[in-house]
Amino acid sequence: MTTQITATDLRAFTEDWLDWYRAQEERLAGPHGFLAITGLHWLDDRPRRFPDAPGAWSTAADGVTVALDDGEELVVEGSPVRGEHHFGVIPERGGVDAVWGDAVIEVAKRGGNDIVRPRHPDAPLRAAFAGTPAYAPHPRWVSKGRYVAFDEPRPTTVGAAVEGLEHVYDAPGRIEFELDGRALSLTAFPGHGAGRLMVLFTDSTSGVTTYAANRALTVDAPAADGSVVVDFNRAVNLPCAYTDLATCPLPPAENRLPVAIEAGQKIPRERGGA
Template sequence: MTSAQITDRAQFGREWEEWHRAHEARRADPHGFLAVTGLHWLTSESTSFDGIPGLWSTGPDGPVVDLDEGESLDVAGAPATVEYGFGPIAERDGVTVGFDGGVIEVAKRGGHDILRPRRADHPFLASYAGTPTYVPNPRWRVAARFEAFDVARPTSVGSAVDGLTHVYEAPGELVFTLAGEEFRLVAFPGRGPGDLLVLFTDATSGITTYAANRSLGVPAPDADGWTVLDFNRAVNLPCAYTDFATCPLPPAENRLPIGIEAGEKTPLSRVQADDLVGAPA
């Protein structure tokens, strides 16, 4: 369905409100990204980190935590009270373990094993009052044609953290028309089977929308290669809210020269870290 096919603008607005309310609820979950209190980079040297139990290190066999007497973690519902090895973690994957006061995300980003503690009592989470948005408008919902590459292309992009690189297997490009002009966006794999993800900036970036990036989920193309880009559902990545994020930046091809006046705007506040100790050089 393109914008021209939408006749009930009130219904369109209600559906968008319902979607955005659910998106905000996930964002403000007690252990969601607004609850992250730090970003720690693991090395071969056993290291302690403020506020979380254990000495942490990593190597070819993945992250390891050495817990002292009286320290424990909840790992998949079972207590860990001594040394615990997580095994190798795949890129963009991770596990979450519990501790007294919160949870810890143990993950791999840009080839580095990291820890991100999350606490439900984090002041930033408590003070979060929502993200401003543009008023939803069907004109920003456009048909797009997916043009698959012959072979998925490894695509390296920068990160919100200096020195970190993300690599995605791009399956193809999305081609669409706005105001009579054709544009293309490199697409990455999305969450569901066949779904796509677009990272982009546009002429509003750094003015009314977050400067570094926005993200848009795209439904799987149909049998003829057609899908829909609903820019009303363009959202901020975690790096718009906190320095404790490793979000990817858009590929150079996805810097649109026009203003996409739709979706989420720049957040009203964000967490800034004085120093990301041990970040990749």
């Protein structure tokens, strides 16, 4: 982008970024957002009860089952359930939210494992949340790039915030761009929404001013000519930056950028950030 930025341009750019930032924080700190998680429970074939969810939970080849005691009830897809309830096979990175009073019991699959992850609005982490530190936004961290599709999606295995866990993504291509005159590229994974892309990355600020393990960036669907906009001002922390009760993926090795991206979200206060 041009370096000729007027005060009016910068003010408008900042106001637009602030709208995005506030929406991001609202989602994170919502009543059933990631800050509301109180436990990460890994299921197996032995029915087990947990202190922050009703019922005894187990999983088998036909999927997840909960056995509710008398007086216990969940609401699944708008319908109350009692006794034994089968959630069926949960797809990888999929999940079902079961309502329990003012809490939500997330039933999901991560790294091939079925999990139960209760979310309570009064969770201490959510109650104490005071916002995420971030760099002041600036257009210098916006780059026009090019999306290069692979001949076919490449299965890409990455590590996770949970030791021993792995995630596999079908990477559809890479994003090539320049920053301060330096040619860089990032392997892209499918994002949320038609054609959108998601990149996981680290850079020279990781572990210094930004979260050490990862940050994520959403890129809108490429134009017909493959052009994309890479805006590092909107680099976000994944849930593992705030809580150990998350299974976030780590970036592939080629996404460790050899530059300092002094933009986007910083180390959360929950992890000792300023």
